[in-house]
Amino acid sequence: MVKANIRVYGSVQAVGYRVFVKNVARLMNVRGLVRNLEDGSVEVFAEAEEDTLEKFLKAIDVKGRPGDMLSLNVERIEVRREGEPGYTGPWRTYSLFEVDYGEEAIRPIEREMVESLEWAKIYFTKLVSEFTDYRQEFRDFREEFRGFRSESLKISSEILSELRDFREEFRAFRDESLKISSETLNEVRELRRDLKAILDERLVKIEKDVAEIKARLGLL
Numbered sequence: 001m002v003k004a005n006i007r008v009y010g011s012v013q014a015v016g017y018r019v020f021v022k023n024v025a026r027l028m029n030v031r032g033l034v035r036n037l038e039d040g041s042v043e044v045f046a047e048a049e050e051d052t053l054e055k056f057l058k059a060i061d062v063k064g065r066p067g068d069m070l071s072l073n074v075e076r077i078e079v080r081r082e083g084e085p086g087y088t089g090p091w092r093t094y095s096l097f098e099v100d101y102g103e104e105a106i107r108p109i110e111r112e113m114v115e116s117l118e119w120a121k122i123y124f125t126k127l128v129s130e131f132t133d134y135r136q137e138f139r140d141f142r143e144e145f146r147g148f149r150s151e152s153l154k155i156s157s158e159i160l161s162e163l164r165d166f167r168e169e170f171r172a173f174r175d176e177s178l179k180i181s182s183e184t185l186n187e188v189r190e191l192r193r194d195l196k197a198i199l200d201e202r203l204v205k206i207e208k209d210v211a212e213i214k215a216r217l218g219l220l
Helices: 019-029 051-060 107-216
Strands: 001-010 031-036 043-047 074-079 097-098
Touching: 001 051, 019 031, 019 043, 019 051, 019 097, 043 051
Parallel strands: 031 097
Antiparallel strands: 001 043, 001 074, 031 043
């Protein structure tokens, strides 16, 4: 078994960190203590197998939002194992893994209330973090939507311009077609007049020839 004094620095007080460490320790079968110190850090005493201790140290190295006082965020962890300089051992007796609330909670009911409050802090921090992420995603989506809207307006403008050009071309085609139709109609009318004149002339000649034939036959 390995014993170690652990100092945790960062935003680790008033954010539910002690009860978080307790929960991790009990899940990993780590024995020891955790408490707040006056300098704003958290002290942990841990007793476990070497590989379990290493996993425990990684599990409690929680990264949140640096600079956010409401966010649990570990900046650094200092570890001094038994036999190393700075090792002081546990500051009081322990059985499994306990949170040392000192004068914060004397009676069992008080300890239960404090731990419930610390869990509430963790959930609140988690909700705030998720809400912040969602808000950032919404902002990104809003920027994407603005870009899409601008692109759509640009495309719509281009399509409208093309439609206007097509309309002008159609008008020109229609005018040209009407002009050609008018010219064709005039040519047809002239052709009809020419044809009528030719037919009238032929009819007069035919009538004259018929009259001459009748005269010769004594029919007139």
